Amino acid sequence: MFKIARKNFALWAVALAVLFLLIQVSADLYLPTITSDLIDKGIAQNDHAYIWRQGGKMLVVSLLGLLAAAANVYFASTQAMKVGQKLRTQIYSKIINFSSREFTDFGDSSLITRTTNDVIQIQNVLVTMLRMMLQAPIMLIAAGVLAYNREAKLTSVFLISLPLLAISVIAIMYFVVPLFKSIQKKTDRINLVFREGLTGVRVIRSFNQDQFEQNRFDEANKDYTMTSTKAQTIVSFMFPIMTLILSGTNIGIIWLGGHLIGDMSMQVGNLVAFMTYATQILMSFMMLSMVFVMIPRAQASGQRINEVLNRESSVKDATGDDLKVFDQTKPASLEFDHVDFSYRGAENKALENINFKATAGQTVAIIGGTGSGKSTLVNLIPRLFSADHGEIKVNGQNNALISQNELHQAISITQQKAVLFKGTIRSNMQYGKADATDDEIWQALEIARSRDFVEENGGLDATVEQNGDNFSGGQRQRLAIARTIIKSASIYIFDDSFSALDFKTDAELRLALKDDKNVQKAVSVIVAQRISTVADADLILVMDDGKVVGQGTHADLKATNETYRQIVESQIREGDGQNA
Numbered sequence: 001m002f003k004i005a006r007k008n009f010a011l012w013a014v015a016l017a018v019l020f021l022l023i024q025v026s027a028d029l030y031l032p033t034i035t036s037d038l039i040d041k042g043i044a045q046n047d048h049a050y051i052w053r054q055g056g057k058m059l060v061v062s063l064l065g066l067l068a069a070a071a072n073v074y075f076a077s078t079q080a081m082k083v084g085q086k087l088r089t090q091i092y093s094k095i096i097n098f099s100s101r102e103f104t105d106f107g108d109s110s111l112i113t114r115t116t117n118d119v120i121q122i123q124n125v126l127v128t129m130l131r132m133m134l135q136a137p138i139m140l141i142a143a144g145v146l147a148y149n150r151e152a153k154l155t156s157v158f159l160i161s162l163p164l165l166a167i168s169v170i171a172i173m174y175f176v177v178p179l180f181k182s183i184q185k186k187t188d189r190i191n192l193v194f195r196e197g198l199t200g201v202r203v204i205r206s207f208n209q210d211q212f213e214q215n216r217f218d219e220a221n222k223d224y225t226m227t228s229t230k231a232q233t234i235v236s237f238m239f240p241i242m243t244l245i246l247s248g249t250n251i252g253i254i255w256l257g258g259h260l261i262g263d264m265s266m267q268v269g270n271l272v273a274f275m276t277y278a279t280q281i282l283m284s285f286m287m288l289s290m291v292f293v294m295i296p297r298a299q300a301s302g303q304r305i306n307e308v309l310n311r312e313s314s315v316k317d318a319t320g321d322d323l324k325v326f327d328q329t330k331p332a333s334l335e336f337d338h339v340d341f342s343y344r345g346a347e348n349k350a351l352e353n354i355n356f357k358a359t360a361g362q363t364v365a366i367i368g369g370t371g372s373g374k375s376t377l378v379n380l381i382p383r384l385f386s387a388d389h390g391e392i393k394v395n396g397q398n399n400a401l402i403s404q405n406e407l408h409q410a411i412s413i414t415q416q417k418a419v420l421f422k423g424t425i426r427s428n429m430q431y432g433k434a435d436a437t438d439d440e441i442w443q444a445l446e447i448a449r450s451r452d453f454v455e456e457n458g459g460l461d462a463t464v465e466q467n468g469d470n471f472s473g474g475q476r477q478r479l480a481i482a483r484t485i486i487k488s489a490s491i492y493i494f495d496d497s498f499s500a501l502d503f504k505t506d507a508e509l510r511l512a513l514k515d516d517k518n519v520q521k522a523v524s525v526i527v528a529q530r531i532s533t534v535a536d537a538d539l540i541l542v543m544d545d546g547k548v549v550g551q552g553t554h555a556d557l558k559a560t561n562e563t564y565r566q567i568v569e570s571q572i573r574e575g576d577g578q579n580a
C-alpha cells in the first residue's frame with residue numbers, strides 16, 4: 001500500500017497537506033497557553049483589558065487552526081481521490097490486456113472488487129494517513145513536552161493511563177485485524193454470487209432455482225455481514241474504553257492538581273492547560289490506534305491490487321530482434337504447423353499435433369463433438385492463448401512474433417457467445433470499423449441478414465441494451481457477424497456463430513459472405529456443428545478429443561472418414577442434414 005501511495009502521490013500537494021497540518025497542530029498546541037494566561041493573569045487579577053486581548057487572540061488562533069484543518073482535509077482528500085482514479089485506470093488498462101488465463105486465475109468478480117472496493121479502502125486510509133498519521137505523533141510528543149514543562153509532577157498520571165490505553169488498543173487490534181482482512185474476500189464472494197445470479201437470471205427462473213440462488217446469496221451476504229458486524233462491534237469497544245481512560249486520567253489530574261493548588265505550588269490556569277494537553281495526548285493516541293487498525297485492512301487491499309498490477313499477461317509480445325513487423329501486403333493465408341496446446345493444470349492436451357493450411361479466398365470449417373477443441377483451436381489464431389509447441393502462421397508470419405496489436409488488426413472474430421455493447425447499432429458496428437459510413441454498415445447488416453429487424457427497430461440509431469438484451473439470440477449473433485465482416489481483415493473467424501440461425505438464414509448468410517469482397521481476399525474459419533454449414537467449405541477439419549482425425553472436402557471425408565460419416569448419419573437421422 002505504501003508503494004502504491006509513493007508512486008501515485010503528487011509531492012507538492014502532500015507537502016501542502018503537511019504544511020497546513022503543522023499550522024493546525026501549532027494552533028491547537030498554543031491554545032492551552034492562551035487559556036492558562038487568560039485565567040491566571042486575566043481572570044485571577046480581574047484585568048478586563050487583558051481578558052479581551054487574550055479572548056481575541058484565542059479567536060484568531062482557533063480560526064487559523066480551523067482554516068488550516070480545512071485546507072489539510074482538502075489536499076488530503078483530493079490527493080487520495082486522485083490516487084484512487086489513477087489506480088482504477090492502471091488496473092483497468094492492465095486487465096484489458098490480460099489473456100484468458102489471467103481472467104480464469106483471478107475471476108471476474110474478484111477483478112471488479114479489486115477495482116472498486118479495494119481502491120476505496122486505499123483512498124480512505126490515505127486521507128487518514130495524510131491527517132491523523134502525521135498529526136497524532138506530532139501532537140503526542142509536543143503536547144507531552146508542553147504538559148511536562150507545565151507541571152512535571154502531574155505527568156505521573158500518564159504512567160498509568162498510557163500503558164492501559166496501549167494494552168486495550170493491542171487487544172482490539174489482535175482480534176479485529178484478521179477480521180478486516182477476511183472482509184475483502186467475503187466481498188469477492190458476494191460479488192461472485194450476485195454476478196452469477198444476474199447473468200444467469202433466465203436459467204435460474206426456468207429451472208425454478210430462484211429460492212436456491214436467493215439462499216446462496218443470503219448465505220454470502222450473511223457471512224459478510226456477520227464478519228463486518230463482529231469487526232465493528234470489537235472496534236466499538238474502543239470508544240467507551242478510551243472515554244473511560246480519558247475520564248480516569250482527568251480525575252487523576254484534578255485530584256493531584258487540586259493538592260498542588262492547595263499547596264500553592266500550582267496555579268488554576270496551569271491545571272486547565274495541563275488538562276487540555278492531557279486530552280490532546282490521549283486523543284492523539286486514539287487517532288494513532290485508529291490508523292493502526294485501518295492500515296492492515298488497506299494493506300490487504302493494496303496487496304490484492306498489486307497482485308493485479310504486477311501480474312504479467314501470459315501472452316506477451318516478442319521483444320528485440322524477435323519481434324517482426326507484420327507485412328500487410330502479403331496475401332492472406334493461415335497455417336497450423338504441428339501445434340500443441342494444454343490448459344494449465346489439465347491432464348490431457350486440449351490440442352495435439354494440429355496441421356493444416358488455407359489460402360486467400362478459402363473457407364476452413366471445423367466440426368467435431370462437444371469439447372473436442374474447436375474453440376480452443378480458433379482462439380489460438382489471435383493468440384488469446386499461446387501455443388505450447390508448433391507455429392501458427394498468419395499470412396505466412398508466425399503469430400507469436402508479431403505484436404498482438406498488428407495481429408488483432410489482421411483478424412476479425414465472432415465469438416461463440418455474441419457480445420454486444422450498450423449503445424446503438426451504429427456504435428456497435430463501429431467497434432469493427434471506427435470510421436464506417438452508414439452505407440458500409442447497411443451493407444454488412446445486409447450480408448448478415450440483419451437489415452429487416454434493424455429497420456424495424458428504428459435503424460442505425462436503435463438502442464442496444466447491455467449485452468444486447470433487447471435482441472433475440474439469433475439477432476445478436478447476426479449483429480455480431482455484421483460487426484465482424486465490416487472490418488477489413490486477412491482472417492475471418494466465426495466460432496459457432498451460425499448455430500443460432502435457422503437453416504435458411506444460415507445458407508443465405510454464407511452465400512452472401514462468399515460475395516463479399518473483403519471475405520473473398522481472406523481466409524474464413526467457420527466452427528460449426530451442422531454438416532449443412534460446413535459441407536461447401538474448401539477444407540473441413542474433423543476434430544475428436546483435441547486431434548484432427550480427418551481433413552478434406554465434404555465428398556472426400558464422407559467417403560473416407562468414419563467419424564465424419566457418423567456425424568453425417570446422425571444428422572440425417574435427426575432430419576438435420578439436408579445438404580448432407
Ligand SMILES: Nc1ncnc2c1ncn2[C@@H]1O[C@H](COP(=O)(O)OP(=O)(O)OP(=O)(O)O)[C@@H](O)[C@H]1O
Binds near residue numbers: 104343344346374
Ligand atoms: N479455459 C479453460 N480452462 C481449462 N480447460 C478448458 C478451458 N476451455 C476449454 N477447456 C477444455 O478444453 C477442451 C476443449 O474445449 P473447447 O471449448 O475448445 O471445445 P469445443 O470443441 O469448442 O466445444 P463446444 O462445441 O462445446 O464449444 C474441453 O475438454 C474443455 O473442458
